[in-house]
Amino acid sequence: MKLPAVFDRHRAEIDAEMRAALAERELPLYHMMRYHLGWADDRGNSVAGPAGKALRPTLCLAACEAAGAEYRRALPAAAAVELAHNYSLIHDDIQDDDRERRHRATVWSIWGKPQAINAGTAMRVLASLALSRLEQYNVPAQKQLRAQRLMDEASLRLLEGQYLDINYESRFDIGVSDYLSMIEGKTAALMACSLEMGALLATDDAHMISSFYDIGRNLGLAFQIKDDILGIWGSEQETGKLQGSDIRHRKKTLPIVYALEKADNGLKKELVSVYSNGMVERDGVVTVLATLEAVGAQSYAQRMAESYCDAAIKAMNGLELPSPAKNDLMEMARFLVQRDF
Amino acid sequence: MKLPAVFDRHRAEIDAEMRAALAERELPLYHMMRYHLGWADDRGNSVAGPAGKALRPTLCLAACEAAGAEYRRALPAAAAVELAHNYSLIHDDIQDDDRERRHRATVWSIWGKPQAINAGTAMRVLASLALSRLEQYNVPAQKQLRAQRLMDEASLRLLEGQYLDINYESRFDIGVSDYLSMIEGKTAALMACSLEMGALLATDDAHMISSFYDIGRNLGLAFQIKDDILGIWGSEQETGKLQGSDIRHRKKTLPIVYALEKADNGLKKELVSVYSNGMVERDGVVTVLATLEAVGAQSYAQRMAESYCDAAIKAMNGLELPSPAKNDLMEMARFLVQRDF
Numbered sequence: 127m128k129l130p131a132v133f134d135r136h137r138a139e140i141d142a143e144m145r146a147a148l149a150e151r152e153l154p155l156y157h158m159m160r161y162h163l164g165w166a167d168d169r170g171n172s173v174a175g176p177a178g179k180a181l182r183p184t185l186c187l188a189a190c191e192a193a194g195a196e197y198r199r200a201l202p203a204a205a206a207v208e209l210a211h212n213y214s215l216i217h218d219d220i221q222d223d224d225r226e227r228r229h230r231a232t233v234w235s236i237w238g239k240p241q242a243i244n245a246g247t248a249m250r251v252l253a254s255l256a257l258s259r260l261e262q263y264n265v266p267a268q269k270q271l272r273a274q275r276l277m278d279e280a281s282l283r284l285l286e287g288q289y290l291d292i293n294y295e296s297r298f299d300i301g302v303s304d305y306l307s308m309i310e311g312k313t314a315a316l317m318a319c320s321l322e323m324g325a326l327l328a329t330d331d332a333h334m335i336s337s338f339y340d341i342g343r344n345l346g347l348a349f350q351i352k353d354d355i356l357g358i359w360g361s362e363q364e365t366g367k368l369q370g371s372d373i374r375h376r377k378k379t380l381p382i383v384y385a386l387e388k389a390d391n392g393l394k395k396e397l398v399s400v401y402s403n404g405m406v407e408r409d410g411v412v413t414v415l416a417t418l419e420a421v422g423a424q425s426y427a428q429r430m431a432e433s434y435c436d437a438a439i440k441a442m443n444g445l446e447l448p449s450p451a452k453n454d455l456m457e458m459a460r461f462l463v464q465r466d467f
Numbered sequence: 468m469k470l471p472a473v474f475d476r477h478r479a480e481i482d483a484e485m486r487a488a489l490a491e492r493e494l495p496l497y498h499m500m501r502y503h504l505g506w507a508d509d510r511g512n513s514v515a516g517p518a519g520k521a522l523r524p525t526l527c528l529a530a531c532e533a534a535g536a537e538y539r540r541a542l543p544a545a546a547a548v549e550l551a552h553n554y555s556l557i558h559d560d561i562q563d564d565d566r567e568r569r570h571r572a573t574v575w576s577i578w579g580k581p582q583a584i585n586a587g588t589a590m591r592v593l594a595s596l597a598l599s600r601l602e603q604y605n606v607p608a609q610k611q612l613r614a615q616r617l618m619d620e621a622s623l624r625l626l627e628g629q630y631l632d633i634n635y636e637s638r639f640d641i642g643v644s645d646y647l648s649m650i651e652g653k654t655a656a657l658m659a660c661s662l663e664m665g666a667l668l669a670t671d672d673a674h675m676i677s678s679f680y681d682i683g684r685n686l687g688l689a690f691q692i693k694d695d696i697l698g699i700w701g702s703e704q705e706t707g708k709l710q711g712s713d714i715r716h717r718k719k720t721l722p723i724v725y726a727l728e729k730a731d732n733g734l735k736k737e738l739v740s741v742y743s744n745g746m747v748e749r750d751g752v753v754t755v756l757a758t759l760e761a762v763g764a765q766s767y768a769q770r771m772a773e774s775y776c777d778a779a780i781k782a783m784n785g786l787e788l789p790s791p792a793k794n795d796l797m798e799m800a801r802f803l804v805q806r807d808f
């Protein structure tokens with residue numbers, strides 16, 4: 127499955143806007159950010175790094191266009207959400223002790239955890255400052271403030287989700303509803319904010335704006351669940367992660383949490399035992415995969431991702447949107463649940 | 468030396484405004500914040516904790532009043548700078564591996580570093596949201612945005628200073644000018660912002676606003692240098708820290724950096740050797756104190772603190788300020804360099 131064309135269409139402008147957000151920030155603190163974003167190597171030399179999908183900013187621009195304005199008006203917001211997402215990855219890698227991301231050493235594994243904490247928090251502050259470029263698109267001050275507050279609230283939701291994610295690490299008494307609370311914060315909140323800000327910058331229609339929040343929230347949930355599926359059954363070549371990667375890291379993703387709920391006592395005991403014993407080895411992965419198979423966890427998760435995607439598409443259909451922009455959004459929605467990378 | 472009366476006069480309203488910033492935030496993420504702020508114990512039960520000085524918010528309110536407005540208008544900004552300061556303490560304790568602050572266990576030592584990273588970053592986001600209450604004082608949207616940008620830029624300066632502070636830990640080739648660059652960011656930037664925001668909310672007079680930035684910057688430098696003096700020569704009873712505390716933690720504060728510049732080769736070698744050997748023991752503290760004595764580091768630092776304080780007072784005298792508010796500021800300025808706690 128290919129990345130929808132809308133991603134390529136906006137990539138260069140999103141990249142330029144993000145570089146503008148870091149322009150004239152030349153101290154070493156910002157080198158760590160350029161490294162993380164794939165723009166520089168660990169010595170600060172420019173490189174043509176592997177670009178991420180830029181999912182959130184692309185959705186932000188598409189929402190702005192769909193809600194009736196020229197998408198460029200939302201570029202500062204698009205850069206802001208991408209920075210607000212990337213700051214969380216820098217801290218996430220510290221919290222999870224992960225030494226690698228996208229085949230590169232993580233920031234903390236090069237500069238140490240104390241400096242990586244600084245780099246992450248500073249990137250979150252830069253996300254806020256990126257919004258100040260809305261001024262150049264003549265966005266009224268009141269609307270700039272509202273965009274700022276939406277992003278701040280979404281960041282709190284994200285951190286509440288991060289809290290739960292870490293809290294669940296040592297627990298086995300969690301079920302699907304706990305999992306959903308966690309990803310509502312960790313993933314859906316910023317995605318919802320990306321689309322809501324895009325719409326906010328295009329229109330004053332409160333129904334339109336809140337509909338885009340709902341669309342984003344549903345897409346965020348669908349995206350995360352698909353990510354969970356790929357984290358277990360995705361191919362190494364496509365995802366850049368070892369197969370069963372999330373099992374090896376003992377992540378409590380949806381298939382696992384579902385199995386904890388559905389497996390009979392014997393299987394559940396095995397699962398808990400594998401997940402309790404430090405690093406999960408090859409045999410452990412095989413055991414867990416068998417349990418997931420026994421309860422039908424993969425098809426359950428795929429159905430759930432699709433139902434969130436359907437809810438998003440239904441919400442889009444409830445709005446009168448211009449068709450090229452609507453098609454972009456539909457294509458993105460389907461990509462999120464059908465992708466294999 | 469007693470705390471000037473202006474601190475007591477504003478304490479209750481600052482506290483109420485900060486509590487308003489956390490109102491209805493009831494998830495465990497926010498318990499960590501309430502604990503850090505001294506409002507709750509580690510189980511979330513309310514306690515009457517030891518109040519800090521609330522230096523930054525008090526300066527913010529005093530600047531607002533001095534610049535000609537009712538100080539209450541600046542309460543949301545006062546709460547914001549106190550939260551933006553306290554977030555940095557939560558992260559600082561993680562970065563320095565400090566298990567205690569103000570005679571209490573630090574957040575990370577109770578909840579672990581991953582959760583403390585979340586609590587700190589979330590507190591910084593809440594600082595931003597605290598500014599949204601400026602709306603209630605009919606502050607124009609354009610001015611609210613400007614306050615937001617000032618605080619964001621100050622936070623970046625603070626993080627740049629934190630970067631240097633950590634970077635200096637392993638270096639002995641730093642001098643007084645490197646030290647000053649570090650505290651310009653780590654301490655002076657947010658203090659300057661506190662006064663600048665206070666003035667901004669009172670007036671449109673650009674000269675007045677930028678003068679308050681300068682006053683705050685000079686007071687911040689004076690405050691930090693006095694803190695350095697107390698961190699070495701302060702009495703345990705007054706400061707709540709062991710005497711020689713900063714030496715034990717091998718901090719590169721002004722007296723140390725000055726000694727690295729001024730001591731003859733023999734003394735410098737001794738100093739470097741004590742600072743290179745893990746935890747500095749009692750004998751090491753005695754050696755370092757002798758070196759500081761030999762180069763006159765304490766009186767050098769005190770003179771420097773006073774010269775920054777004088778610069779702040781000179782800037783105040785250059786403005787036509789109403790006398791009660793001006794007297795408060797003068798009293799605070801003198802307190803910052805004469806205090807023994």
